[in-house]
Amino acid sequence: MGLPGYRQPLSEIQDVLQGFQRSTRRLIVLLATLPAAVLILGLLYMLGSIYLEGNPRGFWASLEWASETLTTTGYGADARWNHPLMTLFVMLTQFMGMFLVFMIFPVYVLPYFEERFEARLPRALPPMAGRVLFYRYGPAIDSLLEEFQRVGSAFVIFEEDMALARSLRDRGYHVVFGNLDEAPAALAGVEQARAVVTNADDHANAICILMVRELGFDGPVYALADNPLYRPPMVKVGASAVFTPTHVLGAALAARASTRITPPAEGLHLLGAQVGLAEFRVRPDSPLAGQPLGKLRLRERHGVTVIGQWHGGRFAVAAGSDTRIESGAILVAVGAHANLAQVERLAAPIRRTGPIVVAGYGTVGGKVVEMLRDAREMTVVIDQQLVPGVDIVGNVLEHATLDRANARAASAVVLALSNDSEGVFATAVVRDYAPEVPLIVRVNRAPNVARLYQAGADFALSVGQVAGEILAYHLLGEQAVAVEQRLKFVRVAPGALVGLHPWRAQVRERTGAAVVAVERDQNVFVKFDDDFQVRPNDTLFVCGTLGGLDQYAREFQAAPVESPRA
Numbered sequence: 001m002g003l004p005g006y007r008q009p010l011s012e013i014q015d016v017l018q019g020f021q022r023s024t025r026r027l028i029v030l031l032a033t034l035p036a037a038v039l040i041l042g043l044l045y046m047l048g049s050i051y052l053e054g055n056p057r058g059f060w061a062s063l064e065w066a067s068e069t070l071t072t073t074g075y076g077a078d079a080r081w082n083h084p085l086m087t088l089f090v091m092l093t094q095f096m097g098m099f100l101v102f103m104i105f106p107v108y109v110l111p112y113f114e115e116r117f118e119a120r121l122p123r124a125l126p127p128m129a130g131r132v133l134f135y136r137y138g139p140a141i142d143s144l145l146e147e148f149q150r151v152g153s154a155f156v157i158f159e160e161d162m163a164l165a166r167s168l169r170d171r172g173y174h175v176v177f178g179n180l181d182e183a184p185a186a187l188a189g190v191e192q193a194r195a196v197v198t199n200a201d202d203h204a205n206a207i208c209i210l211m212v213r214e215l216g217f218d219g220p221v222y223a224l225a226d227n228p229l230y231r232p233p234m235v236k237v238g239a240s241a242v243f244t245p246t247h248v249l250g251a252a253l254a255a256r257a258s259t260r261i262t263p264p265a266e267g268l269h270l271l272g273a274q275v276g277l278a279e280f281r282v283r284p285d286s287p288l289a290g291q292p293l294g295k296l297r298l299r300e301r302h303g304v305t306v307i308g309q310w311h312g313g314r315f316a317v318a319a320g321s322d323t324r325i326e327s328g329a330i331l332v333a334v335g336a337h338a339n340l341a342q343v344e345r346l347a348a349p350i351r352r353t354g355p356i357v358v359a360g361y362g363t364v365g366g367k368v369v370e371m372l373r374d375a376r377e378m379t380v381v382i383d384q385q386l387v388p389g390v391d392i393v394g395n396v397l398e399h400a401t402l403d404r405a406n407a408r409a410a411s412a413v414v415l416a417l418s419n420d421s422e423g424v425f426a427t428a429v430v431r432d433y434a435p436e437v438p439l440i441v442r443v444n445r446a447p448n449v450a451r452l453y454q455a456g457a458d459f460a461l462s463v464g465q466v467a468g469e470i471l472a473y474h475l476l477g478e479q480a481v482a483v484e485q486r487l488k489f490v491r492v493a494p495g496a497l498v499g500l501h502p503w504r505a506q507v508r509e510r511t512g513a514a515v516v517a518v519e520r521d522q523n524v525f526v527k528f529d530d531d532f533q534v535r536p537n538d539t540l541f542v543c544g545t546l547g548g549l550d551q552y553a554r555e556f557q558a559a560p561v562e563s564p565r566a
Contacts (some may be wrong), residue, residue, distance in 0.1 A: 031205040041093055044362075052083035069093045072126070121165050121177035124186060128193040132475060133157050135208045136200040137168055140224050140245050143446045143468035143476075147174065147562045151476060158186070184211055191216040195475055198223045198239075202230045213238040222474060224467060226363075241474070245467035247441060250416070252466060256440050257356050257358025257412040258458050260375040265380055266488040270541065275526055276518055278340045280331045280347035281436055282309075288331070288346050295322025298502055302342045304335035305516045307487060307543050311377035312453045313460050315487075317548060320509040330438070330458060332487070334516040334543060335526050348436050354411040355380050359396040359426065361389060364442050365416030380405045396426050402433050415457075420448045424455050431456030432461030489543050493520075495558035511552040512545030 046062035049055055057065070058434045070088070125133070131154040134141055148155050149172075157175045159165040165177040178186035190196065190212050198205040198221065205223045212221065220240040225231060231242040255262040261556040282288050288296060298304045308317040311329035324473070325331060330350060358369050369389065372379050382405055383390040394401030396415070407413055413430055417423045421444055427441055443449055443458040445464065452460040452498060458538055497505055502515040519539040525532075534540070539561050552558060 018472045023161050029374055038066045049088045052086045064281045072322050091189050105492045123178055125176055125189045128189050130154055130194055133193045133196045135198045138199050139445045139464050141199050141468040143464040144471050185209055195219055196221045204376040209238045211452050239476050243470050245463045246363050247367050249463050249466045250364045251371055252461055253414055253440055254371035257414050258372055258375055258377050270489050270491055276337050279350040282325055282331055282347050284327045286347045288325050289327040291325055293323045304333045305514055307332045317512045352411050357405045357410045357413045359408050360416035362418050368414055368416055397429050409433045415441040420444050424451050427452050427455040427457050492540050492542055492558035493561055494534045494538050496556040499533055501532055510555050512548035513542050513552040515540050516543050517541040
């Protein structure tokens with residue numbers, strides 16, 4: 001049987017201690033423990049002096065000895081002991097004192113003062129009107145948060161990891177620290193938020209969705225899920241929409257690797273069989289590297305129109321004669337096949353035949369392989385684990401593994417590794433091993449994208465960019481993070497170009513689009529003499545991004561012309 005009279009005071013003491021912060025509770029326990037330790041050691045010393053040394057010490061003298069020994073400040077005149085047990089006891093006490101000195105300050109005292117003088121993390125939500133609440137931070141929302149700050153849109157991050165919460169606060173983010181399992185009331189006020197985004201694991205996301213709905217939030221809740229199988233349950237508990245950025249990332253990488261999934265340019269078939277589009281890698285020793293288009297005169301000399309170039313993961317439209325071709329870039333050009341063969345001798349052609357090598361068969365890599373195989377692309381899968389679907393077990397950092405995969409003969413190499421450091425190093429290894437092969441890389445954190453391009457990647461995409469593009473559409477009303485620009489060919493009437501030379505009307509400079517061919521009397525011209533002029537009955541083929549084509553239509557009053565093959 002217990003003692004009911006003592007239970008209530010003990011529970012009250014425990015409740016009082018729980019009200020303090022952890023460092024404060026530690027310091028209170030320390031302040032209570034030290035006098036007890038001095039008292040116990042003093043009593044033991046007094047008894048040892050009487051029964052072992054035969055030289056009695058008084059109570060206060062014994063307490064003084066215990067205090068001096070524990071604090072390592074000395075013993076005064078009382079520094080000789082004869083009995084072995086007494087000597088061992090004194091030695092043990094001395095070691096205890098040394099241990100306490102090194103433990104008290106870092107474990108008890110410093111954390112207390114850090115919490116006193118350090119700015120405290122908020123434990124409750126601020127007024128949420130007009131703000132978006134992000135539950136848990138991660139790479140998937142990194143790019144989106146930067147976009148929020150750029151456009152001045154208010155948000156709050158609810159984070160459960162103390163160290164991460166402090167780091168986010170130091171970056172200038174508005175952070176609330178708490179734990180939904182221990183303190184669900186921390187979400188009080190969420191009903192005023194503009195939207196909620198959950199970015200934890202799937203189970204924690206479901207709990208957060210339920211809590212915000214129970215608190216009366218009736219706005220949109222967007223969940224970022226790991227497993228697409230959990231979409232229906234999350235929608236059932238209250239999510240407005242559930243996205244799986246890692247799977248979208250895999251699809252984007254596969255589309256960049258295969259022209260069967262996403263063609264290099266929409267409407268290319270309109271040009272017919274005699275005109276084609278080709279991609280060339282500009283090697284450092286190529287005569288094209290570092291030269292402006294006006295000096296190269298590829299149109300006049302070879303009848304080839306340069307549409308733009310892929311460099312650093314971005315497609316830059318050739319805006320005029322001052323456009324400089326970058327070393328290592330992938331050049332996109334249009335012209336007759338014989339003319340493109342002339343440019344091929346100046347730069348290395350990008351091979352579009354052969355298998356696609358995929359390194360890494362995790363969630364993202366598996367999605368890449370699934371989409372490529374659905375498109376009937378031949379794939380070679382490399383992974384360090386032997387699991388169904390893996391063709392070669394090995395390390396992509398080793399040349400022997402790349403030899404077995406025949407990476408030099410691949411039409412593309414996709415690195416879908418889960419570790420960014422390994423991905424950067426693997427990019428450098430593969431680029432050195434197969435310098436002409438397109439290299440497409442998955443990355444976790446958006447800041448590492450620039451490092452991958454420095455290492456030699458042709459195209460790198462992070463889960464944060466994918467999630468940012470998806471969520472920015474819903475939260476900011478814009479496509480804030482563009483994955484890539486797509487090219488398109490259109491057939492248009494001459495419009496304001498009648499009587500002008502198609503290459504000398506400042507079309508590129510004014511619109512960013514380019515006239516690549518002219519159809520006249522069943523013939524298609526891709527190379528024009530100096531006296532060539534556009535006639536009213538001609539049909540022009542214009543290539544550019546969607547924005548460039550819209551600008552061209554406005555500048556030259558060019559109406560679209562239906563293809564006779566339609």
